[in-house]
Amino acid sequence: MTDTLAGGFLPFEHEPYFDFAQTDVAQAQRAAFRQVRERYVGQHFPLYIGGQRVEGGKTFEVRNPADTRETVWHFPKATPQQLEQAIDAAKTAFETWRFSDPLQRATIFKRAAELLRARRMEFNAVMTLENGKNWPEADGEVAESVDHFEVFARETLRWATGKPVYPMPDEHVTTVYEPIGVVACISPWNFPSAIPLGMALGAIAAGNTVVWKPASETPLSSLLLVELLYEAGLPRDVIQFITGTDDVLGDPLVDHKDIRMVAFTGSREIGCRIFERAAKVQPGQKWLKRVMAEMGGKDPTVVCADADLEAAALGIVQSTFGYAGQKCSACSRVIAEDSIHDKLLEMVTKLAAEVKVGLPEENAPLGPVISASSAERIMRYVESGKQSARLVLGGERADVGEREGGYMQPTIFADVDSTDPLFQEEIFGPVLAFSRARDWRHAIELANDSDYGLTAAFYSRDPHKLAEARKLMQVGNLYLNRKCTGALSGTHAFGGYGMSGTNAKVGGPDYLFWFLQTKTVAQRY
Numbered sequence: 001m002t003d004t005l006a007g008g009f010l011p012f013e014h015e016p017y018f019d020f021a022q023t024d025v026a027q028a029q030r031a032a033f034r035q036v037r038e039r040y041v042g043q044h045f046p047l048y049i050g051g052q053r054v055e056g057g058k059t060f061e062v063r064n065p066a067d068t069r070e071t072v073w074h075f076p077k078a079t080p081q082q083l084e085q086a087i088d089a090a091k092t093a094f095e096t097w098r099f100s101d102p103l104q105r106a107t108i109f110k111r112a113a114e115l116l117r118a119r120r121m122e123f124n125a126v127m128t129l130e131n132g133k134n135w136p137e138a139d140g141e142v143a144e145s146v147d148h149f150e151v152f153a154r155e156t157l158r159w160a161t162g163k164p165v166y167p168m169p170d171e172h173v174t175t176v177y178e179p180i181g182v183v184a185c186i187s188p189w190n191f192p193s194a195i196p197l198g199m200a201l202g203a204i205a206a207g208n209t210v211v212w213k214p215a216s217e218t219p220l221s222s223l224l225l226v227e228l229l230y231e232a233g234l235p236r237d238v239i240q241f242i243t244g245t246d247d248v249l250g251d252p253l254v255d256h257k258d259i260r261m262v263a264f265t266g267s268r269e270i271g272c273r274i275f276e277r278a279a280k281v282q283p284g285q286k287w288l289k290r291v292m293a294e295m296g297g298k299d300p301t302v303v304c305a306d307a308d309l310e311a312a313a314l315g316i317v318q319s320t321f322g323y324a325g326q327k328c329s330a331c332s333r334v335i336a337e338d339s340i341h342d343k344l345l346e347m348v349t350k351l352a353a354e355v356k357v358g359l360p361e362e363n364a365p366l367g368p369v370i371s372a373s374s375a376e377r378i379m380r381y382v383e384s385g386k387q388s389a390r391l392v393l394g395g396e397r398a399d400v401g402e403r404e405g406g407y408m409q410p411t412i413f414a415d416v417d418s419t420d421p422l423f424q425e426e427i428f429g430p431v432l433a434f435s436r437a438r439d440w441r442h443a444i445e446l447a448n449d450s451d452y453g454l455t456a457a458f459y460s461r462d463p464h465k466l467a468e469a470r471k472l473m474q475v476g477n478l479y480l481n482r483k484c485t486g487a488l489s490g491t492h493a494f495g496g497y498g499m500s501g502t503n504a505k506v507g508g509p510d511y512l513f514w515f516l517q518t519k520t521v522a523q524r525y
């Protein structure tokens with residue numbers, strides 16, 4: 001695709017994934033695990049405030065979800081004073097960065113893309129060790145991070161030129177976009193690279209400065225990106241990187257008078273809390289805070305009687321059990337037309353039963369969930385589901401020998417009522433609810449029967465049904481005849497409807513507007 005808006009950059013292509021079926025590629029990934037273990041395991045990592053490396057003080061341990069007895073690395077617990085220093089440093093840096101040349105910003109992102117491309121396997125290995133993704137899942141996310149650098153380079157230049165207005169004979173009028181200030185970027189553990197990077201690049205592409213607070217489960221995937229941006233030429237005080245506990249870095253960061261915007265991705269509970277708290281104008285605060293809150297999902301796959309059932313079954317299994325169902329976009333409900341329901345259930349169950357549980361570092365298809373507490377929470381849903389619905393597959397923790405981790409069998413329930421928590425609540429684990437619809441219109445009604453509205457898949461060969469689905473399905477990301485996970489930066493702008501959040505659409509053509517304010521200048525001669 002030739003990008004006419006890219007200000008002179010070369011054509012854009014999504015970063016291709018590694019083919020781990022090739023022996024040499026698999027060997028290279030194994031070697032990267034050995035190097036990462038030698039280089040990083042056991043290390044203590046710093047904060048970055050005002051461009052300075054900050055070490056010392058209390059720390060916390062990051063555990064390997066594949067065996068939670070293993071501590072992989074240590075990060076600082078920032079103090080309230082360090083939070084204050086970080087916000088202050090970002091505020092000072094804004095006074096310079098806000099006037100930086102957009103071409104300089106874009107060039108830094110292009111350079112960062114090159115640097116990351118050269119280190120993808122290392123970043124994959126780090127992610128696997130701290131968050132339990134298998135090789136292709138980690139690789140998909142690191143490739144998405146490369147795409148983000150390339151896309152945001154282009155978006156920086158596209159927004160730099162302002163927009164045309166209807167002309168007046170006696171005035172020269174321009175509409176231009178300006179940065180807004182200090183942006184707090186707060187991110188979840190399940191996409192520790194692409195998600196915080198998308199929010200931080202949105203902020204700095206627009207000329208803002210950043211206080212980056214990663215999830216405590218997965219800070220190294222984020223820290224390495226910050227250091228990569230420094231290496232690519234980003235002035236070091238543009239991003240402050242702080243880690244620690246939520247009592248110090250949660251409400252106090254959101255409430256701070258000098259924070260202009262909170263860019264958050266995570267749970268509905270915390271997103272709603274941030275939305276509410278940020279609405280209060282603090283003493284000394286000179287703006288209404290902007291809040292981007294991208295939250296959970298309860299994503300359905302609708303299968304019509306005329307659909308390609310093999311494609312649907314494969315898409316369902318991939319999007320439900322990939323990364324143990326821990327994607328906001330994961331399929332967690334299947335709504336099938338009555339006439340094909342039983343056949344589809346049988347096909348999905350057969351495929352799901354073949355999804356082997358094992359170690360992410362050995363590239364098993366189904367790895368552990370992030371923590372013991374997460375596994376316990378998921379098992380509570382499973383146990384209650386055994387009373388309210390029909391268990392078809394799994395339903396137990398999985399045994400992987402010596403390792404201690406949240407390993408779970410792929411689990412499927414059938415005859416799930418639309419009022420059941422299995423149908424309504426985000427479980428965030430390898431658990432699928434099957435429900436029967438009278439016909440395809442009823443299936444769409446059931447799919448829409450949710451507080452959430454993030455992603456959905458819809459399978460049919462009938463152009464009329466596909467057209468109706470386009471209009472009626474209430475989600476931010478609708479996928480027709482394909483699985484509901486795997487949005488690509490620059491192409492599938494990502495963000496949901498309803499309680500899935502503010503519909504920010506990262507990677508899309510309007511995303512940078514979130515981080516900008518608009519100035520109209522009218523001049524008479």
Ligand SMILES: NC(=O)c1ccc[n+]([C@@H]2O[C@H](COP(=O)([O-])OP(=O)(O)OC[C@H]3O[C@@H](n4cnc5c(N)ncnc54)[C@H](O)[C@@H]3O)[C@@H](O)[C@H]2O)c1
Nearest residue numbers: 187188189214215246250251266267270294295296297328
């Ligand atoms: N819509 C999306 O694009 C998207 C993408 C990925 C994940 N998610 C959602 O994220 C959730 C899983 O992530 P999680 O468990 O890390 O979410 P979480 O809400 O528990 O934590 C997210 C971040 O918020 C921080 N936090 C905690 N308390 C805070 C407070 N009071 N104020 C400010 N920040 C606070 C955490 O430390 C973490 O960095 C799921 O619900 C998933 O669907 C959504």
Ligand SMILES: N[C@@H](CCC=O)C(=O)O
Nearest residue numbers: 327328329485486487494
């Ligand atoms: N953007 C990812 C999901 C991120 C949420 O966890 C996808 O499209 O599958």
